[in-house]
Amino acid sequence: MAVTRTFSIIKPDATRRNLTGAITKMLEEAGLRVVASKRIQMTQEQAEGFYAVHKERPFFNDLVSFMISGPVVVQVLEGEDAVKANRDVMGATNPADAAEGTIRKTFAESIEANSAHGSDSEENAAIEIAYFFKPEEIVG
């Protein structure tokens, strides 16, 4: 399995509770390396664009409001099969369904305020990384 990259967000429910370090530690312990990281306040336009695939879903407006309700930490992660490694340590979307030891089981408040985002494919990882980072901001 090759070393690849994925895109992660530590969501506002987690930054509000000062969990940036705790979540990053879990990512690192899962074999992922943070090769880019910045704390930002997303604009409404940025959040709507980022989640455009979900714009027909009933939770879209609430999701956008949540994602701009406080700062987030956007990260590029690198490691063996990074997309899968990140999805595995993140856990299921709904914390009620997430496995023990995962980020969402440990920290999520709800299906919406679920502490972390992780790309779902290498193709989307590349799109999402480019949405937030210039190539020179990523140092592997």
Ligand code: ADP
């Ligand atoms: P994931 O983040 O696990 O890839 P999705 O891509 O399906 O999940 O959804 C994107 C985000 O939208 C979720 O992480 C969560 O914050 C929110 N979300 C998903 N489903 C729901 C729902 N039924 N109600 C409220 N928010 C939801």
Ligand code: MG
């Ligand atoms: Mg998703």
